[in-house]
Amino acid sequence: MKITCVIPAFNEEKNIFQVVTQVRPFVNEIIVVDDCSQDKTAELARRAGALVLKHAINRGQGAALQTGTDYALKNQADIIIHFDADNQFRASEIAEVVEPLIQGRAETVLGSRFLEKKSNLPWQKKYLIMPLARLVNRLFFHITLSDPQSGFRALNRATAEKIKINNDGMAHCSEILYQLFRNKVKVEEVPITVTYHQYGQKFSGGLKIITDLLIQKIIK
Amino acid sequence: MLQQILALFIIVFFLIRLFDQKRKKQLNANEFLIWLIFWLLAALAIIFIKQIDQLVAWLGFSGAAINILVYIVVLVLVYVVFRMRLTIAKMDKNITELTRIVTLRQKDK
Numbered sequence: 001m002k003i004t005c006v007i008p009a010f011n012e013e014k015n016i017f018q019v020v021t022q023v024r025p026f027v028n029e030i031i032v033v034d035d036c037s038q039d040k041t042a043e044l045a046r047r048a049g050a051l052v053l054k055h056a057i058n059r060g061q062g063a064a065l066q067t068g069t070d071y072a073l074k075n076q077a078d079i080i081i082h083f084d085a086d087n088q089f090r091a092s093e094i095a096e097v098v099e100p101l102i103q104g105r106a107e108t109v110l111g112s113r114f115l116e117k118k119s120n121l122p123w124q125k126k127y128l129i130m131p132l133a134r135l136v137n138r139l140f141f142h143i144t145l146s147d148p149q150s151g152f153r154a155l156n157r158a159t160a161e162k163i164k165i166n167n168d169g170m171a172h173c174s175e176i177l178y179q180l181f182r183n184k185v186k187v188e189e190v191p192i193t194v195t196y197h198q199y200g201q202k203f204s205g206g207l208k209i210i211t212d213l214l215i216q217k218i219i220k
Numbered sequence: 221m222l223q224q225i226l227a228l229f230i231i232v233f234f235l236i237r238l239f240d241q242k243r244k245k246q247l248n249a250n251e252f253l254i255w256l257i258f259w260l261l262a263a264l265a266i267i268f269i270k271q272i273d274q275l276v277a278w279l280g281f282s283g284a285a286i287n288i289l290v291y292i293v294v295l296v297l298v299y300v301v302f303r304m305r306l307t308i309a310k311m312d313k314n315i316t317e318l319t320r321i322v323t324l325r326q327k328d329k
Contacts, residue, residue, distance in 0.1 A: 033323075053324070053327055054323060055319050056322055056323070057315070057319055059315070059316045063319070063320070067324065070324060071324060074324070166313065168312065168316050215305065216309070
């Protein structure tokens with residue numbers, strides 16, 4: 001069973017070498033999609049043992065994820081993991097995330113920051129932004145998951161073929177959830193630990209996600 | 221009078237922002253010039269609002285007619301901006317698709 005990890009990266013020269021090195025023991029292949037970084041991200045990722053795809057222009061995390069997923073599917077991946085380049089996820093948890101797929105219990109596994117394990121989420125995120133995102137997911141998409149915006153997920157091949165990320169920016173997380181539920185994919189949540197080095201998505205970013213989702217819905 | 225002062229403050233804020241964007245090279249010379257002329261004309265319109273009122277009355281427009289015209293123009297502008305936003309979103313989507321094709325083709329070679 002071929003497990004491929006897709007890591008979208010933009011100006012991540014500080015973290016990418018460490019992230020790829022830590023992920024390597026848990027997967028068969030690592031694809032880093034360098035989203036037109038201005039630094040040494042691509043070079044360092046390659047040196048750490050990743051296969052590097054390079055976007056000629058910056059298109060956003062969602063776009064980079066889809067490029068990497070397309071390539072992984074072409075390269076005969078059986079399980080595709082989406083992982084962040086900023087060193088906030090724990091590579092050692094990959095084994096726990098892919099386990100339900102290997103056992104055949106689920107078709108997609110989503111990492112959740114809100115189950116048993118402790119993550120150092122900023123309080124605004126924990127008590128304001130995430131509950132709001134959960135509410136939006138519940139109201140608009142009828143999705144009831146504990147983590148509405150997790151970037152750590154694993155998909156089996158059949159699911160990855162069904163999902164097509166159209167939102168180039170950060171709205172892709174909600175879009176993936178929506179497509180999973182629309183396609184009636186068997187989803188399981190697994191607790192993960194997230195270490196925040198930066199604040200990440202702000203409230204304004206959340207509003208942009210909602211706008212992007214609406215616009216994407218109109219132009220579809 | 222107070223409304224005029226407030227409006228002028230808002231214009232000054234946008235002018236400062238404009239010069240800041242020019243300094244950071246986020247705008248090219250033509251864009252800067254167009255926006256500069258726009259805000260300066262807006263400032264002049266606010267300063268000489270009474271004279272403009274007199275001119276409009278002399279041309280035969282009543283206050284109510286002007287209000288309706290302004291409402292229609294605002295609605296048209298909102299619609300135009302919305303259409304533009306959708307067009308840009310479609311173009312964005314196409315650019316992403318193109319970027320992806322190029323990336324995957326380059327890797328295949």
